[in-house]
Amino acid sequence: MPQPLRKPPEKLATIIRLINLVSPETNLLEFDEAFPVTTNSDAILKELHPEHWLSTKMEKVGFAQPFRDYVLERGFEKAIARYESFRVSRHSLRRLIKRGGYPILSTRAIEVDREGLIELGPDELSAALIGVEAKRICECAVCRRIFWAGRVTQKTCSAKCRNTLSVRKWRKGKTKIQ
Numbered sequence: 001m002p003q004p005l006r007k008p009p010e011k012l013a014t015i016i017r018l019i020n021l022v023s024p025e026t027n028l029l030e031f032d033e034a035f036p037v038t039t040n041s042d043a044i045l046k047e048l049h050p051e052h053w054l055s056t057k058m059e060k061v062g063f064a065q066p067f068r069d070y071v072l073e074r075g076f077e078k079a080i081a082r083y084e085s086f087r088v089s090r091h092s093l094r095r096l097i098k099r100g101g102y103p104i105l106s107t108r109a110i111e112v113d114r115e116g117l118i119e120l121g122p123d124e125l126s127a128a129l130i131g132v133e134a135k136r137i138c139e140c141a142v143c144r145r146i147f148w149a150g151r152v153t154q155k156t157c158s159a160k161c162r163n164t165l166s167v168r169k170w171r172k173g174k175t176k177i178q
């Protein structure tokens with residue numbers, strides 16, 4: 001009997017979709033390291049047109065449009081927090097998959113209110129993970145993207161990767177026989 005197909009919780013599905021906007025091979029540096037101000041004219045551009053500056057920097061590093069749009073969705077002021085929250089979520093999920101448990105890094109942003117007092121933003125990753133079956137958060141055996149395993153036996157993220165994997169297994173089996 002086939003195993004029942006379980007849908008991912010909505011919040012987690014959104015986070016996984018987001019994480020897959022960046023290739024699994026990309027090493028994400030901290031914001032200031034990833035997008036340094038290199039020259040005087042660079043500093044001026046950042047001052048005058050911060051969003052354009054950041055978008056150009058991100059493009060140069062090789063980030064695709066959907067990810068750049070996500071980071072800049074709420075303007076430059078929120079961009080650093082969004083980028084860092086993305087980086088932490090991705091890191092934490094990968095560790096969770098590899099080690100089955102990990103002291104999770106918070107994706108809460110520290111904000112300072114009008115009176116100069118510290119506030120904490122929401123921790124979207126923790127909120128999306130509580131009560132979720134850990135074994136269903138997986139890394140694809142072929143492309144290494146993170147995916148939700150609707151069936152717990154699922155090893156790949158898509159039909160395309162499933163085919164690739166079965167071809168690989170078939171070839172491996174064939175070489176053994178020869």
Ligand SMILES: [Zn+2]
Pocket residue numbers: 140141142143144145156157158161
């Ligand atoms: Zn895949």
